[in-house]
Amino acid sequence: MIGLFVTIIPLSLSAVTAPDSRLQIRYIRQGDQKYIYLRDVATYYGMECFVWKDHTVLSSKYSKLIFYSDKRSAELNGVSVSLLFAPFTRGIQSFINYADFLYTVDPLLRSAALIGQKPKxxxxxxxxxxxxxxxxxxxxxxxxxxxxxxxxxxxxxxxxxxxxxxxxxxxxxxxxxxxxxxxxxxxxxxxxxxxxxxxxxxxxxxxxxxxxxxxxxxxxxxxxxxxxxxxxxxxxxxxxxxxxxxxxxxxxxxxxxxxxxxxxxxxxxxxxxxxxxxxxxxxxxxxxxxxxxxxxxxxxxxxxxxxxxxxxxxxxxxxx
Ligand SMILES: [Zn+2]
Missing domain, CATH: 3.40.630.40 (Zn-dependent exopeptidases)
Incomplete structure (x- = not known):
């Protein structure tokens, strides 16, 4: 029979395209907010991701980012940084708000995220x-x-x-x-x-x-x-x-x-x-x-x- 090929899209396949990349970053919704998978963020930057019960570590040769579950304070490359929203963990996955990806993390890890001429x-x-x-x-x-x-x-x-x-x-x-x-x-x-x-x-x-x-x-x-x-x-x-x-x-x-x-x-x-x-x-x-x-x-x-x-x-x- 034809016509029985049904595409099932699990909720977790909701995704945003990462800046300057074709990589899809998966997200889930909490109210009107998008929270993206930290494992996908790690992949995007070529970093490793370790999810623990109360914190998640993204690390590479150059960078180490520590996100604490349910806390708005993160440690990014040794500096305390206040996040816009608290990250959270669900089982083996942890999430940060999409705004923190765009406005907190990406400007630190990717030069192309910054705009303008060198300051004079x-x-x-x-x-x-x-x-x-x-x-x-x-x-x-x-x-x-x-x-x-x-x-x-x-x-x-x-x-x-x-x-x-x-x-x-x-x-x-x-x-x-x-x-x-x-x-x-x-x-x-x-x-x-x-x-x-x-x-x-x-x-x-x-x-x-x-x-x-x-x-x-x-x-x-x-x-x-x-x-x-x-x-x-x-x-x-x-x-x-x-x-x-x-x-x-x-x-x-x-x-x-x-x-x-x-x-x-x-x-x-x-x-x-x-x-x-x-x-x-x-x-x-x-x-x-x-x-x-x-x-x-x-x-x-x-x-x-x-x-x-x-x-x-x-x-x-x-x-x-
Ligand atoms: Zn003052």
Missing amino acids: VIVIDPGHGGKDKGGAGTHFAEKNIVLSMAKKLSTLLQRQGFRVVLTRNNDTTVSLQQRVNRARSVKADLYISLHANIAADKQVSGVETFCMTPAGTPSTYSNSPSNNKESGNLFDQNNMALAFYIQQGLIKRTKATDRGVRRARFYVLRNVNCPAVLVETGFLSNRNEESKLNTNWYQNLIVRGIAEGILRYHRRLIHQ
């Missing part, structure tokens, strides 16, 4: 200033510490041949909108905002680097996605790569606690029209870290870490 003009934005002191430690104010760091970072980057513009050169009040306008008017290729942190818990210390949250996903401190697409979202992949290399450089140089790459929709990250990060260089509420943050030697370690991160990002851009 870098805007450094020392947070606060003038009437706005920012966070206050026992002795030192955030606005002064970050200005001092910004000047040191500027010197380092100029030595590497970049043109550097500061959003303020002295202790003046500058609005967030003025900072963004400045970056736009000088046609910034990168925007680096410098801050220092305050926490109610005085034991908390360490560095963290924020980049813009992709549209349709939640920020690190939130569970509810926002669908608004902002100018900062034109560079989602580049933002992630820049934040990652800066955080990696900072950890390497300062040996501070790695609080990770995080996502937030801060005004400056939302509105600049180039890849951008906001670096929280340490906690003024922690006595030990506060006194270090005010020293030249520690500020030099911080700016060296950031500059090395920028250079690493620069080398990753394959165009031009």
Whole structure:
């Protein structure tokens, strides 16, 4: 008889095509979200995949990625990175959200995921200033510490041949909108905002680097996605790569606690029209870290870490 050839497509054959590849990456749906098979992600990058009960490891000669089941914090090449959604494990399979594949993992493992020319003009934005002191430690104010760091970072980057513009050169009040306008008017290729942190818990210390949250996903401190697409979202992949290399450089140089790459929709990250990060260089509420943050030697370690991160990002851009 004819006509009995029925094609049965199991649910697990739902697949997306991987970028720049014909490889199909299988996914399952959870509500309105796509979660893709980590084993397929491993195949795509030519990595091995080991699925354990509470974590999954993807490894190759060059990279090691650790995803923890039901936790939004992953460890990617030795750096803590906040994921957009928690991965999970079902039997012998584990899954990450498709957005984390596109916006968190792919920018770190595949240069072609990044867009644009190599950066030439870098805007450094020392947070606060003038009437706005920012966070206050026992002795030192955030606005002064970050200005001092910004000047040191500027010197380092100029030595590497970049043109550097500061959003303020002295202790003046500058609005967030003025900072963004400045970056736009000088046609910034990168925007680096410098801050220092305050926490109610005085034991908390360490560095963290924020980049813009992709549209349709939640920020690190939130569970509810926002669908608004902002100018900062034109560079989602580049933002992630820049934040990652800066955080990696900072950890390497300062040996501070790695609080990770995080996502937030801060005004400056939302509105600049180039890849951008906001670096929280340490906690003024922690006595030990506060006194270090005010020293030249520690500020030099911080700016060296950031500059090395920028250079690493620069080398990753394959165009031009
Ligand atoms: Zn601040």
